[in-house]
Amino acid sequence: MRDRSVRTLGSLLFLAAVSPLGAATPAQPASSGGGKYMPAKSCGACHDAMFKTWSGSAHARSVTSSAYLETLRRTIEQAQDKKAAREACVWCHAPTTILTGDLDLQQPLSREGITCDFCHTVAAVNLERVPPFDLKPGPVKRGPFEYTQV
Numbered sequence: 001m002r003d004r005s006v007r008t009l010g011s012l013l014f015l016a017a018v019s020p021l022g023a024a025t026p027a028q029p030a031s032s033g034g035g036k037y038m039p040a041k042s043c044g045a046c047h048d049a050m051f052k053t054w055s056g057s058a059h060a061r062s063v064t065s066s067a068y069l070e071t072l073r074r075t076i077e078q079a080q081d082k083k084a085a086r087e088a089c090v091w092c093h094a095p096t097t098i099l100t101g102d103l104d105l106q107q108p109l110s111r112e113g114i115t116c117d118f119c120h121t122v123a124a125v126n127l128e129r130v131p132p133f134d135l136k137p138g139p140v141k142r143g144p145f146e147y148t149q150v
């Protein structure tokens with residue numbers, strides 16, 4: 001990872017956090033000893049076009065679509081280990097819950113599904129582990145990476 005792939009936006013994000021938009025949805029403290037996840041809307045205060053694109057995407061509905069909720073209900077109904085079954089689905093469809101533990105999706109942030117701040121604070125991936133991510137929510141936002149440029 002090159003230096004240019006990481007931006008420190010502490011002061012910018014502080015401004016967003018004290019704005020009415022940023023304060024609308026408190027994020028759960030992360031268990032990594034790092035910062036908190038920020039709601040997509042707070043990113044949208046500056047990244048408006050990106051927010052609009054994401055809002056209309058399957059990522060934004062990944063954990064609230066009726067197809068998903070119905071399949072989840074059936075899966076859990078049939079599973080012997082209901083917690084493991086829920087974890088298996090929810091960790092992928094609402095991955096901020098890996099850190100927040102909010103498997104019942106009580107927090108608005110969890111219901112954002114594959115949200116901006118999940119993707120942009122993944123520090124590393126190790127496919128030997130489940131889940132494979134090194135998660136570092138906080139003011140440092142990651143990406144784009146040079147290996148994605150063609």
Ligand code: HEC
Nearest residue numbers: 007012013016038042043045046116117120141142143144
């Ligand atoms: C207060 C305004 C503001 C907020 C809020 C904000 N950003 Fe940014 N962001 C910026 C600015 C300014 C840049 C630098 C743009 C550049 O380098 O061209 C940037 C850059 C980025 C980049 C790197 C883009 C690149 O091309 O290198 C990413 C990724 C990013 N932001 C993600 C996020 C995410 C995710 C959130 C919400 C958790 C967020 N930002 C919230 C202003 C903001």
Ligand code: HEC
Nearest residue numbers: 040043044047050051054059114115116119143144145148
């Ligand atoms: C599924 C993971 C994922 C989600 C969700 C996501 N992004 Fe990104 N985003 C990426 C990746 C990967 C790239 C780099 C693409 C590339 O390098 O071509 C990127 C690129 C960016 C960039 C820099 C490129 C540009 O065109 O300016 C910004 C800024 C950004 N995202 C902000 C956001 C914001 C704000 C949200 C939510 C509204 C969001 N992203 C949601 C994965 C994600």
Ligand code: HEC
Nearest residue numbers: 058065066067068069071072073075085088089090092093
């Ligand atoms: C490894 C990650 C992963 C796991 C685990 C996972 N999913 Fe998914 N799921 C995805 C992805 C990625 C898609 C989008 C696939 C596509 O559109 O081609 C998806 C799509 C879906 C869809 C279609 C969504 C729609 O609205 O059309 C349903 C329903 C669904 N998953 C249910 C579940 C359930 C229930 C579980 C748990 C038993 C589960 N998934 C586990 C990654 C995962």
